[in-house]
Amino acid sequence: xxxxxxxTCALTGSVTPPTKHPGLPITPAEIAQSGIDAAKAGxxxxxxxxxxxxxxxxxxxxxxxxxxxxxxxxxxxDVVINLTCGHGARYTPSEPDDEDATGTSVVQSxxxxxxxxxxxxxxxxxxxxxxMNFGDFVILNTPEHLKKMAEVAKExxxxxxxxxxxxxxxxLAKKFVADGIIxxxxxxxxxxxxxxxxxxxxESMMFMRDHLPPDAMWASxxxxxxxxxxxxQAALLGGQVRVxxxxxxxLEKGVPAPSNAxxxxxxxQILRTLGKEPATPAEARKILGVKKLV
Numbered sequence: 001x002x003x004x005x006x007x008t009c010a011l012t013g014s015v016t017p018p019t020k021h022p023g024l025p026i027t028p029a030e031i032a033q034s035g036i037d038a039a040k041a042g043x044x045x046x047x048x049x050x051x052x053x054x055x056x057x058x059x060x061x062x063x064x065x066x067x068x069x070x071x072x073x074x075x076x077x078d079v080v081i082n083l084t085c086g087h088g089a090r091y092t093p094s095e096p097d098d099e100d101a102t103g104t105s106v107v108q109s110x111x112x113x114x115x116x117x118x119x120x121x122x123x124x125x126x127x128x129x130x131x132m133n134f135g136d137f138v139i140l141n142t143p144e145h146l147k148k149m150a151e152v153a154k155e156x157x158x159x160x161x162x163x164x165x166x167x168x169x170x171x172l173a174k175k176f177v178a179d180g181i182i183x184x185x186x187x188x189x190x191x192x193x194x195x196x197x198x199x200x201x202x203e204s205m206m207f208m209r210d211h212l213p214p215d216a217m218w219a220s221x222x223x224x225x226x227x228x229x230x231x232x233q234a235a236l237l238g239g240q241v242r243v244x245x246x247x248x249x250x251l252e253k254g255v256p257a258p259s260n261a262x263x264x265x266x267x268x269q270i271l272r273t274l275g276k277e278p279a280t281p282a283e284a285r286k287i288l289g290v291k292k293l294v
Contacts, residue, residue, distance in 0.1 A: 004279040006240040008045040009038035013246030014058030027053040032071035039079035041264040044284035047082045060087040065116035078281040082124035088113040092137040110148035121293035125158045130169035133196045165197030190220035200226035223247045243267040
């Protein structure tokens with residue numbers, strides 16, 4: 001029997017502008033339908049950000065999350081819901097006074113950043129475990145803020161997916177696990193290729209995997225042209241996998257992906273070529289030790 005791999009589809013993210021891809025889901029209806037289609041194509045988990053329905057800019061409004069999640073649940077297509085908690089930590093200094101934030105900065109309290117988790121009760125929620133230069137801006141996640149966010153997730157019953165972009169993030173997350181702030185077995189997402197974190201190489205992935213807590217579960221992904229090579233590498237190393245328009249806009253060089261479902265179908269094809277089968281949502285919940293909260 002083929003072993004099972006959990007495939008997550010990251011639907012829209014918060015960085016890619018709508019002008020770069022006409023099929024990028026923007027409105028709650030589009031994001032929800034894209035998630036439903038991805039689930040039908042073989043994704044066990046959908047990772048969700050929301051955007052301003054008019055401009056496509058990243059948002060963190062609890063009402064937008066409520067509409068997306070509500071539409072998916074009302075449809076009846078089974079899929080594990082994974083909501084980001086990454087928004088609300090973006091800082092961009094202005095020039096020349098770097099003590100003054102520009103209008104692109106969005107820095108919020110842990111309570112604000114977790115409100116949509118409290119209201120929607122997803123099975124999973126992502127916690128970005130550290131601060132870093134992220135493209136042209138800075139992501140700010142202090143240990144105290146992360147502790148408060150992890151405590152909210154525990155109260156709700158949502159399992160944190162610990163996103164680590166560099167080695168220091170992993171060290172901090174391991175301390176949280178050792179201190180019991182995040183319950184074992186912890187779930188890690190090794191994020192590769194994002195400027196300016198770890199490079200998307202086999203060596204980076206193996207290093208991070210080899211330094212996880214002993215009982216940890218893990219997944220990994222790459223971005224752009226590294227998405228599918230890193231999917232194959234993660235699957236071969238025993239990790240879970242991820243695709244989606246948040247991370248990559250192309251099926252292959254010069255061929256835009258028409259949808260998230262198309263990326264999922266290619267991911268499933270690669271898994272099967274490697275002798276693996278995509279886990280169903282029910283199988284994914286069993287593997288991850290989570291259950292539907294709604």
